Amino acid sequence: MGAIRGLWRWRRNPLRRATDLVEAWLALAVLLLVLVAAPVLGALVGSVAQDALQRSVREQRADRHIVTATVVKKLKGAEFEPDPDSSTAQEVRSRVLADWTAPDGTARHGAVMASLNTPHKGDHFTLWTDQHGLIVARPLDSATATTHAVLAGFGAALLTAGLVDSGRRFVLWRMVRRRYARWDRAWERAGPDWGRTGTGS
Template structure:
């Protein structure tokens, strides 16, 4: 971005090349797009993601229900991972065979994970769909907001990176053009330019 200063400092310099001017204007345009365009793109993407996620939150809360389950028997008390240092707290709780009634009134019996250590006959609640299939907890609005913010930040960073990448690509093309021009000028000057016996 140092080339941006060349827009003002070199505006009347006899040493200024056309490619220098183009490079400086490219840097200025890229900086303005990063400062103003990337945040706008991030805000727009975050807002769109937030709307979609809130719709998902509403649907999940409509389709999932908290039901009580009664533990029938324990499947295993042993952790799934035999190493106590790497086994998770959830593994230690194990799985149980439990009974529950779905929101549509149908009875169910199956193996489920427990949120805490339980004994046969104990009750706890799980999320199911209308037919009684066990489902993950529905997303809440704060989680949706966090995901939307992350989507907006990611989009802003990606747009900023694309703009800077485009600027660097354009500057690379300008440099290649500049070097080709220098090569042509050296060819015109000849191999003996500057020698004492060349008459120059």
């Protein structure tokens, strides 16, 4: 908004100072950067983030496997807790002792979180593991990766616009300080008795 107001300095006015014209050019440059450079930079950042995240999606899909585990017993004192990886906050998991077979054929046994409300011995549930059967997080899905990339691009565009406008404000602040310094020097040259009769001012 300040950049748009700065364009008003171009209007013809006998009192227009050289700094007013500089401010107008600065406002135009900032406006062009915000309207052109910020979206372009945002698109580039979003594209790079999309490539990196989709590559991560492919790698996770190749490295992580879903296996079926069998409940041996529910661990005493285990409380239900929300699954942070689930799409709904209503899904709960409970801590159980379970057996499962890793993708490489290794038998595994240990305490895990099962997506079961009331687990009983022999109940089956699924787990995400690596090739050796170690528990891993659910792989990132393509849609979520795209959402993150879009947000990264949007954030980069906003950050660019903010930095450009901050630069404009800093330059204007310096210009105003110099203007005030010139006024102070002019007042000092005028002397303490300016405006008195017979002083020639």
